[in-house]
Amino acid sequence: MYKWIWENYRGIQYITIPHWLEQGIDIGFSSRHTGASHHPFHSLNMGLHVGDNPISVIRNRHEFMSVFGIGLEQVVCCQQVHGSSVAYVNRQQAGRGAEDYETVLPGIDAMVTNTPGIMLAAFYADCIPVFFFDPIKSAVAIAHSGWKGTMDKIVLNTLQTMVEEFGSDIVDIEVFLGPGIGPCCFQIQPDLSEKVSKVFPEFDGIMDRNREIYWDLRLTNINILIEAGIKPDKIIDCGICTSCRTDLFYSHRREKGRTGRMMAAIGLRIPR
Numbered sequence: 214m215y216k217w218i219w220e221n222y223r224g225i226q227y228i229t230i231p232h233w234l235e236q237g238i239d240i241g242f243s244s245r246h247t248g249a250s251h252h253p254f255h256s257l258n259m260g261l262h263v264g265d266n267p268i269s270v271i272r273n274r275h276e277f278m279s280v281f282g283i284g285l286e287q288v289v290c291c292q293q294v295h296g297s298s299v300a301y302v303n304r305q306q307a308g309r310g311a312e313d314y315e316t317v318l319p320g321i322d323a324m325v326t327n328t329p330g331i332m333l334a335a336f337y338a339d340c341i342p343v344f345f346f347d348p349i350k351s352a353v354a355i356a357h358s359g360w361k362g363t364m365d366k367i368v369l370n371t372l373q374t375m376v377e378e379f380g381s382d383i384v385d386i387e388v389f390l391g392p393g394i395g396p397c398c399f400q401i402q403p404d405l406s407e408k409v410s411k412v413f414p415e416f417d418g419i420m421d422r423n424r425e426i427y428w429d430l431r432l433t434n435i436n437i438l439i440e441a442g443i444k445p446d447k448i449i450d451c452g453i454c455t456s457c458r459t460d461l462f463y464s465h466r467r468e469k470g471r472t473g474r475m476m477a478a479i480g481l482r483i484p485r
């Protein structure tokens with residue numbers, strides 16, 4: 214069983230997975246600690262599209278990538294439109310969206326790669342970051358699974374892309390769910406609840422509490438993954454709620470939309 218840990222590099226606190234690092238994967242999920250951004254983006258804001266000073270954001274991204282010895286010219290970012298489209302990424306896309314929002318991969322919410330030296334990066338403040346690693350085919354992926362992405366089963370599209378592009382066998386794939394909004398805080402309205410139950414009749418992850426409706430997005434994503442053939446013991450869920458922990462993370466809901474973004478980053482290290 215592999216596990217996640219907190220790591221600290223020159224004051225930058227981030228989450229990583231030792232078992233993946235040992236196998237040549239660079240993986241990290243940033244917190245909001247340290248960094249160049251000011252209120253309400255304090256301080257390690259990674260989002261270029263939220264109204265923060267781009268110079269601060271680029272400095273923050275540079276700082277976080279220095280943990281892995283990665284330059285921004287190696288990073289690839291996608292538009293994140295709460296859709297379910299997946300892009301295969303190689304050296305041709307290197308640097309897209311890393312220093313300006315205009316060059317992101319348009320219309321994309323998940324990326325897969327098997328090219329060493331390419332860092333896939335996506336940005337979050339409540340949506341669920343889902344990381345994938347196939348140790349047999351040496352391939353990785355990242356998906357942005359908010360409530361819309363969950364409804365459209367973006368994690369399933371990501372797995373299918375890994376199968377098509379790399380010949381991955383789903384039973385080999387390991388998955389990590391990073392910090393995102395939890396069932397403690399993700400209250401939804403009855404009309405959405407009905408839609409969710411229609412898409413996931415067997416298992417919707419919806420729960421009633423004090424006559425209010427809450428949705429466990431992680432549980433729904435985990436169920437989609439297990440139904441697709443991922444082994445339950447290869448899924449690790451950090452279980453942290455971003456809305457409960459605004460001391461550590463940005464939360465779009467808790468901070469009413471005026472906040473920064475964390476970065477989820479994953480890539481294959483170039484062998485030294």
Ligand SMILES: [Zn+2]
Binds near residue numbers: 397
């Ligand atoms: Zn919470």
